[in-house]
Amino acid sequence: xxxxxTIHPKILYYGAPVVLLSTENADGSTNISPISxxxxxxxxxxxxxxxxxxxxxxxxxxxxxxxxxxxxAMWRQVEALASLTGKNPVPAYKEEIGFRYExxxxxxxxxxxxxxxxxxxxxIAECPLHxxxxxxxxxxxxxxxxxxxxxxxxxxxxxxxRIAIGDRYVDPKAWNPLIYNFRHxxxxxxxxxxxxxxxx
Numbered sequence: 001x002x003x004x005x006t007i008h009p010k011i012l013y014y015g016a017p018v019v020l021l022s023t024e025n026a027d028g029s030t031n032i033s034p035i036s037x038x039x040x041x042x043x044x045x046x047x048x049x050x051x052x053x054x055x056x057x058x059x060x061x062x063x064x065x066x067x068x069x070x071x072x073a074m075w076r077q078v079e080a081l082a083s084l085t086g087k088n089p090v091p092a093y094k095e096e097i098g099f100r101y102e103x104x105x106x107x108x109x110x111x112x113x114x115x116x117x118x119x120x121x122x123x124i125a126e127c128p129l130h131x132x133x134x135x136x137x138x139x140x141x142x143x144x145x146x147x148x149x150x151x152x153x154x155x156x157x158x159x160x161x162r163i164a165i166g167d168r169y170v171d172p173k174a175w176n177p178l179i180y181n182f183r184h185x186x187x188x189x190x191x192x193x194x195x196x197x198x199x200x
Contacts (some may be wrong), residue, residue, distance in 0.1 A: 015181040018078055020109075021047065022066035022121035023058035030113070030122040031058055031086040032105040034078055036180040038067070045133060047150040051140060052093075054086035056148050063135035064119035065152065068127040070178045072187025077109045077126070078178060079185070084108055118156045128160035128175065169200050 013036055021033040033055035037048030045067055049056040059065060070078055084102040085094055102108050112125035116132050123130045133152035140148050163174040172191070179186040 009182075011183060013180055013182055015179050015186070017177040018070055018180050018185075019047070020068040020070060020078065020081070020124055020127060021049075021055055022068060022116075022123065023055045024062040024064065024120045025054070025058060025086065026061065028120070029103070030106070031055060032068075032081060032109065032111070032124070033086070034081050043154050044136070045131060045152050045154060047152060049148050049150055051146050051148055052087070052091050056138075056150070057087075059135050059150060060138060062120065064121065065133055065135070066116055066119060066121050066123050067131040067133055067152070067154070068124040069129040069131070070124075070127050072176045072178045072185070074126060075178055075185040077111065080109045081105055116156075117158075123158065128163050129170070130158040132156040132158075165200055171200065 016036055016038065019035045019038050021035055023031050023033065025031050031054050033049070033053060035047060035049060035055075039046050047067075049059075083098050083100065084105060085091075085099045086102070086105065087094070088101045090099050090101050105111075106113055106124075114123040114125040116123050116130075119132045119134065123132075131154045133154045135150060136153050137151040138148055139151075159170055163171050165171050176187045179188070
């Protein structure tokens with residue numbers, strides 16, 4: 001029998017894939033925002049971004065992005081961006097918790113630029129999965145005005161050939177996404193089974 005207690009966690013990042021979100025700055029350069037709130041529904045991916053972030057500002061003005069998905073081995077590169085912002089000047093609330101402005105996040109994360117096929121923001125070559133997407137809606141909920149819910153539609157997918165099964169599937173045994181779990185980085189463990197709807 002499990003014995004539960006009531007707790008009051010400071011954060012609710014209960015384990016989700018890390019996204020390195022590429023967006024286009026006003027000068028045509030690419031900004032990278034590490035985010036940990038996303039989920040997919042068919043060909044749509046819903047993103048959670050902080051209000052006041054450069055990524056959100058870019059999406060409002062230039063509604064396209066690349067959802068770059070790093071693998072677990074890339075956690076140090078992701079962490080290298082954790083305290084950086086593309087917003088200049090740095091918003092006071094970010095400055096208070098140690099953020100600093102960085103224009104070139106590709107250099108900061110030791111990433112390689114790759115041209116996108118359908119959108120303007122660049123892809124991150126080291127990420128095994130890239131989802132090029134266009135924004136279909138942005139909503140700031142009245143009950144949580146410091147966050148934005150961004151609805152995107154994926155228009156092109158690029159996969160490292162080592163994790164692809166033909167042109168229709170990603171091999172779940174080969175793909176090991178970086179998971180953000182209560183502010184710690186994890187990969188996946190061994191497979192436990194699969195759903196009856198799996199085709200691989």
